[in-house]
Amino acid sequence: MENLTLDRLLGYVAERNLKDGDALPSERSLAEALGVSRRDLRGALASLEAAGRVWRGVGRGTYLGTRPLKFSASLSSLRAGSSPADIAEMRLVLEPAFVELATSKASPDDLAELEKCARRNAMARDDDEWQQWDHRFHLLIAQATRNPAIIALMEVVNGMRMKPTAREKTADQDTRRHFAEQHQAVVKAMIKRDGATAAARMRDHLLNVQWRIPAQRE
Template sequence: MEKPALDMLLDYIAQSGLKDGDVLPAERKLAEALALSRRDLRAALASLEAAGRVWRGVGRGTYLGARPLRFTASLRSLRAGASPADIAEMRLVLEPAFVELAARKASPEDLAELEKCARRNAMANDDEEWQQWDHRFHLLIAQATRNPSIIALMDVVNSMRMKPNLREKTADQETRRHFALQHQAIVSAMMERDGVTAGSRMREHLLNVQWRMPL
């Protein structure tokens, strides 16, 4: 049986003697070394990032270990006093504009990765798996804008959402299925290069997230 991409990546890290703070090879070289597709490699990296075992510096690469303090200090100031409702409100202001821009600038590879991510969202069996693919979905949209400032900002937003007391909960399968269908509708509009519709669908999605939050 073929070994999962995540296991192959973990074996590579262990066998290479890499330690926290070391940078991984560029995606293309790493995919070639592991004989993986870049899609499968990115999914494995996303799993490690969600678990806090790697972090990505915009334009700098992927590093092993926790994000350095100079980054987390700024996150602490942003989190101060923030509630899940505050974060949902911030996302409602930002992300419809992000996706409208991404619909115009996304490459075919970006759109294929988003489509795959939306499918994985739909197959999530629990809240933990859902969170992993949901965070990746929204970060992929930011990456598709090709704007380093937007990518960095979305990375911060995702980091805030990962904090246990700030996480949205998608505990039931019906909620996860509903949100997954909304993700798929956003991607469909992006594939049509219809930024206005994509932005409208993102706004509808985030309003749903906000509405389902506990008071």
């Protein structure tokens, strides 16, 4: 149902020719317009938010595009001059520690959602679909830490990765399949509550990501 809701939502945006910066209707109005439940709509919006395609602010509503710099003071300094290699290096330092913490704090629902996300990742048909589920996977791990600072930082990292010059491509199916297997290995370790192994599997994954990114600066 989540994929159907996402398809309907993207169709709604396309039919109305909505652009980055445009506001979406309230959840209630949008769910009624799409003929879906608010729960399914929230899941679809969460996927788009993780992929940097919408942003939500408390008391502000939901908007298309990435979060504007004026609403994310830390984003400008992190994004300025960052190459794909810079971002990959930062992720390699941070994310294994995030997943180790998440392993100790994740709820059963968190783990079930991560497992589901990893499966969807494995079924991605192209780079755009891969990126959607990949960004959601890494954000879900941050959310499982229950640490607002880590969650905010991961949202910023996902936003940085959406820049055309900073986006790492997973264009071939073999690469996508390999990365999906690594995501699944991370989740398996988390389900066993083995934080050290989960961190090691995440480190292996991010080393693979880093290896595939040219070292040149922008």
